[in-house]
Amino acid sequence: MNRFIRYIQRYKGWFGGAAAICLLVGLYTGLLVSPPDYYQGEVVRIMYVHVPLAHTSLLAYSILFGGSIWFLWKRDPLVDNMCQAASSITALFTGLALVTGSIWAKPTWNTWWTWDPRLVSFAVLLLILAGYMMLRRLVDDPDKQGIYAAVLAIVGGVDLPIIKFSVEWWRTLHQPMSISTRGISISDDLLLPLTFMSLGCWLLFAYMLMVRTQMLYLIELLQAKKGRLLSQTHFSQSAQ
């Protein structure tokens, strides 16, 4: 079996455990210890989930971007498995970040959705990831699938900063952003749970990535073995 898969098998449990501990500590300090916000009251606690999810989805897309470049360079099928695993997990984190952001926006901004640059960029990111996953399903040839998907991930990765930039211009030219979080500085009481939750989300992403990469690798291994077995029986039958 592949060396990296053995590493994953050996160490993934540590990542999962560390993620669980960090998330538990983060949730405990965030929900019970930290004080409610002066302006937003208890509502602010959704930040401890929302902000780490948003950070993690950007980190996850960078991993998908880097992995795609690496795959096109080295053509290592395991890296392709990793990219495929990263895409669906990134979509999950991006979707959750959008949903939690929407829930947070309702009490604070009094709307579920606003055309804020960050919201729009995340929505476009989700669309790109949806396209990526659809593309993977529609290409039958496994060699082509990896290359096409990597091409899309790279173009998307180059495009994302430009999208963010253009939407920012577009909104600020029309009207000043109604609510800006820039004025609010974060105190230490908030920083502690936020740090633990961010760390927990990153570790959770790493753990999920490991499990899913291993799974995709094993599925391919199984299919290859099945194919060999079938061709062998076919061969022996036709020989008789």
Add this chain to the structure above:
Amino acid sequence: MPFLKTIQWVVWKDLVCELRSRETISSMLFFALIVILVFSFSFSMDQDAARQLIAGIIWVAFAFTGIIGLGKSFSSELQNDCLEALQVSPIPKGAVYLGKVLANFLFILSVEILLFPLFILFFNLDVVAELGLLLLVFFLATLGLSSVGTLFSALTVQIRAREVMLPVLLLPLAVPVMIAAVEATRGILNGDPYSFYSQWIQLLVVFDIIFTVVSFWLFELILDS
């Protein structure tokens, strides 16, 4: 074959095919006409409302017509295994890409130039003073659409459900082009001073350069696989 010669031949081939069959441009034109009609039914507009909405309507129509042309660009190569011929022929693949971009760019731009007077006519707009600047915006935005679109046309032509997948993959990536084109067109049609929308034209230039280079580099991987 030298690089520039290849580009020239690919463009020539696409233009001759188009001149003989008149398939792409006529289908794009009819589709765009229908889009204009649907829009003018959907919004009953006076001139003020039209001036606010027209930039968006123009670019929605152009983007959808552009996608029809881009899709045909490589699906026409499927006949008689022309795609395989392009793959195996001893020519630089980047030149094939640039030739295709240029051909698509010419098709879409000519449709846009034919359509724009109709927009003016149907929506009762005043004739524009800054026609040169408007052409520049059409030029840059069309180049941006064709540079990314040609890459994804080559990509989707080899997969299942290609007619659906081209817009699904292309439109999210073309968000900056659409925003910049709409904003610059709106500024020009409103008669705003140049400094109001100059940054959008700059954004289009940056987008065109980045994505022509990135797609040029990635195209080889798609055609060779």
